[in-house]
Amino acid sequence: MKEKSHHKNIFVDRSLSEESISLLEWDTLKTQLSSFASTKMGKNAILDFEIPTEYEISKRLLQETVEINELEKNLDKSISFSGVFDISKNIEICAKGGVINSSDLLEIAETISASRDLKKILLDFDQRPFIYSFLNSLIDHNHIEKILKTGIESNGRISDRASQKLVNLRHELLSKKSERRLLVDKFIQKNINYIQDTIIGDRYGRPVLAIKVQFAEKFKGIIHDSSASGNTIYLEPESIVLKGNKIASIEAKVAREEFKLLKEWSQIIRDNDRSLIDMSDILLRAENSLTRSRYSNWIGGNAPIVENNPIVSLLGFSHPLLIWENKKKGAPNPVAIDFHINRDTKVVAITGPNTGGKTVALKGLGIALLMARSGLFIPSIKNPTIPFCPNIFVDIGDDQSLEGNLSTFSGHISRIKNILESLNNKKGLSVVLLDEIGSGTDPSEGTALAIALLREFATISDITLATTHYGDIKALKYSDNRFENVSVAFDEEYFKPKYTLNWGIPGRSNALSISKRIGIDEKILKEAANYLKPKEVENINSIIKGLEDERIKQQNSAEEAA
Numbered sequence: 201m202k203e204k205s206h207h208k209n210i211f212v213d214r215s216l217s218e219e220s221i222s223l224l225e226w227d228t229l230k231t232q233l234s235s236f237a238s239t240k241m242g243k244n245a246i247l248d249f250e251i252p253t254e255y256e257i258s259k260r261l262l263q264e265t266v267e268i269n270e271l272e273k274n275l276d277k278s279i280s281f282s283g284v285f286d287i288s289k290n291i292e293i294c295a296k297g298g299v300i301n302s303s304d305l306l307e308i309a310e311t312i313s314a315s316r317d318l319k320k321i322l323l324d325f326d327q328r329p330f331i332y333s334f335l336n337s338l339i340d341h342n343h344i345e346k347i348l349k350t351g352i353e354s355n356g357r358i359s360d361r362a363s364q365k366l367v368n369l370r371h372e373l374l375s376k377k378s379e380r381r382l383l384v385d386k387f388i389q390k391n392i393n394y395i396q397d398t399i400i401g402d403r404y405g406r407p408v409l410a411i412k413v414q415f416a417e418k419f420k421g422i423i424h425d426s427s428a429s430g431n432t433i434y435l436e437p438e439s440i441v442l443k444g445n446k447i448a449s450i451e452a453k454v455a456r457e458e459f460k461l462l463k464e465w466s467q468i469i470r471d472n473d474r475s476l477i478d479m480s481d482i483l484l485r486a487e488n489s490l491t492r493s494r495y496s497n498w499i500g501g502n503a504p505i506v507e508n509n510p511i512v513s514l515l516g517f518s519h520p521l522l523i524w525e526n527k528k529k530g531a532p533n534p535v536a537i538d539f540h541i542n543r544d545t546k547v548v549a550i551t552g553p554n555t556g557g558k559t560v561a562l563k564g565l566g567i568a569l570l571m572a573r574s575g576l577f578i579p580s581i582k583n584p585t586i587p588f589c590p591n592i593f594v595d596i597g598d599d600q601s602l603e604g605n606l607s608t609f610s611g612h613i614s615r616i617k618n619i620l621e622s623l624n625n626k627k628g629l630s631v632v633l634l635d636e637i638g639s640g641t642d643p644s645e646g647t648a649l650a651i652a653l654l655r656e657f658a659t660i661s662d663i664t665l666a667t668t669h670y671g672d673i674k675a676l677k678y679s680d681n682r683f684e685n686v687s688v689a690f691d692e693e694y695f696k697p698k699y700t701l702n703w704g705i706p707g708r709s710n711a712l713s714i715s716k717r718i719g720i721d722e723k724i725l726k727e728a729a730n731y732l733k734p735k736e737v738e739n740i741n742s743i744i745k746g747l748e749d750e751r752i753k754q755q756n757s758a759e760e761a762a
Contacts, residue, residue, distance in 0.1 A: 216618050220594035220633075221251065224566040225521060232524050233576075236495045241286035242487040249488075251573050253590040255508060255628075261492070261575025263330040266503050268486070269493040269577075271321075271328065279321060281487050283314035288480050294469035299462050303356040308469060308476070309348035312341045315479055322486060331486065338482055339475045344468060351461060358458050366457045373450045380407065380443040387437050394418060396432050406444050408434040492576050499523045501577025504568075505585045510629055510662040512541035512565070516581035519564045520571070523579060535699040536581075537561055545684045546658040550667045550701070551674055552688030557699040558667040559596060561688070562633050565665060566592060569631060587662070591630035593619040595637075609641045616653065623660045632657055634666040647672050658682045 234246035252258045272279050285307040290300045319338050322331055351362035360367040384407055388398055396410035403424035410432045411419060420438040427433075436444065469476065495501075499520050515538050522534035535557070541548060550558045568578050572586045595615045616634070623630055634657075637650045647670040654673065657664040658680070666673075677683040687705050689698035716725055 216593060216615075216622050217591070220566075220592050221570065223594045223596050224563055224570060224592075226251070226567065226570055229520060229567065229571075232521075233491065233495045236498065237491045238281035238487055239284055239286070241284075241484060242281070242491055245484055245488055246491060249574070251570055253573075253628075255506075255588045255590075258506065258573045258575060258588060260330060261489075262503065262506060262572075264485075264489040265492045265496060265575045265577065267328040267331050268322070268489045269496065269503075272490070272493065275321070279318070279490055281314065281318070281483070281490070283310045283317075284483050284487070285311050286480075287311050288477060291469055291473050291476050291480070294466045295473040297470070299459070299466045300469075301356075302352045302358050302462065305348050305462070305465050305469070306352045306354075306356055309345045309352070311480070311483070312345040315483055316340055316342070318483070318486065331489070334482055334485060338479055341472065341476065341479070344472060344476075347468065348465060351465065358461060362461050363457065366454065366461070369450060369454045369457060373447065373454060376443065376447045376450060380440060380447060383440050383443060384409070384437075387439065391419075401434055403434055403436075405448075406436050407440060408436050411435045489575075492574075496577030498527075499577075499579045501579050502581070502583050504572045504578050505583055506572045506588050507585065508588055508629065509543065510541070510587050511543055511585055512539045512587065512663070513585040514539040514565070514568060514578070514580050515584065517564060517568065517584070518579045519560060520567065520579055522560075537564065537699070537701045538703065539565055539701075540703050541663055541684070544681060545663070546661070546682040547654050547664045547666065547676075548684045548686055549654070549673045549676065550665060550686045550688065551669070557688050557701075559635050560699075561701060562596065562635055562665055562667055566594060566631070566633050587629050587631075589631050589662075590628040591622070591626045592633070593622060593630065594633045595619065596633065596635040609639075612637075612639075620656065620660070623657075629662045632661045632664040634664065637666045637668055639669070643670070646670065651676065654683075655680070 230247055230249060234243045237243040237246055252261065268279070287304075287308050290304045290308065293300055315338060319335060319340075322328065323335055324332065351359055353359050358366070360370060384400055388395060388409065392398070394411060394415040396412055399410070401408040401410065406422075406424060408424050410427075411434075413426075413431050413433055416423070416433050416435075419435055422436045422441055423433050424436060425434040496503075500518075500523070516536040517539065518534040518536050522531070525531035526533050537557070550561060552558055568584070568586060569589045569592055571578055573588065573590070578584050578586065595612055616637075619632060623632075637653060639646060641649075650666075650668060650670055650673060654664065654666060654676065657666075674685055677685050684703070685705060687702045689700045689702055716722075
């Protein structure tokens, strides 16, 4: 029973993690990233990419991105994956004893050639140890390339040089076709009065002449077709049929010889299938590194310092999806924001007005964490410090389920319950991102529940970011040093959000000032302010006490330093 419960927990953890990644719009970022791939194979690999959960893998991916990024910057021209094809399926066919066509074999030869050229460009142990570690095992396969390129022309035709037997048969075939053409011309000249026109037709690879139907019995041969009107038949004269049979026989011999060569070459691929598959995998790995590098440059990214510590220092961060909207669709330039989370901070409460950028900030940190795990640079000033976080749990958006008869509130609480359970089973650092925690129910109960939940998350998770409108949550920082306040700035003069984050400062509610600007009666606003005062005073007293404690602490630290 315990084992069954354990498997259930693993499934919940996996589905919750996948759901969280989806809520952060990772699939959209992957689609945008894939557009920087050089080959169709590379694009598909990016779309199928799964975010690593192991620190060493993520570290390796990032180092590969850094190395190929520096290399391309120092080269006179761009690194090219031209000539690299997706050869893995054709190699698998050969490995099972199958035979592939000449064009597919030529793609393998072209990929071998491109592999050799890329190895020369990319291989440098001193400067690129991570790329060297996998690129060094590339086998050149020069002998295979030579055999295939000698035997197959650039258009995919099997070359006359492939075998002496083939060239002899082709010469014989050409000779017989010339002889047949002379016979056809002779027949036309002799029977010009019975022929509809002198154009030589083709039916099933056989030459035919258009004969007037009334003269059909005059000639021996094979009637292959007739016109729609029935006035014309298409005849292969008897004198030509025998020559055509001989040609068909030679063509069959040519086809057998060509198939024999394709089989021999496919056998060579089969004999080297493992090392060729390895070559394809190595090239794909190098291309993926280049794709990450080019995308990272395009979004103005810097290589993050990824550590196993719950510390975040992101300066001038712009959400990559907003950068895409700006560059590709002419949307406004995204406003850069900062994240400062130290080792002692466990919960960050983000407060401020609606449409002020709280949710975008929440998603931004989430996507930055996923980018760091995936070997991507992060669009920020300088090199950001960010934790390696294999556990990212998100509750963003309306999860109301009509089918399950769950209210919006119930949907959120159900997901939070799953997050709490997953945190008890986690390995490695965890980040929890909660949008409008406790909303969707009575404000007093919602506040009480939100505070209790955030205190629990402060205990069992490494970092929790929560957006909220509840004023009591702002005061937690001044009674619990695990909490931090952040507010989204609002420009009251111009009546619009600034989309920036103010760290250490709780956000003020702008409901009354906004209502005043819109023109709500002053009498109503004064009455609302009176209702607000008792609670507001209570919050302010708590905040003032906290600020005093903070001032005393800083004064003591300054005295100790002095």
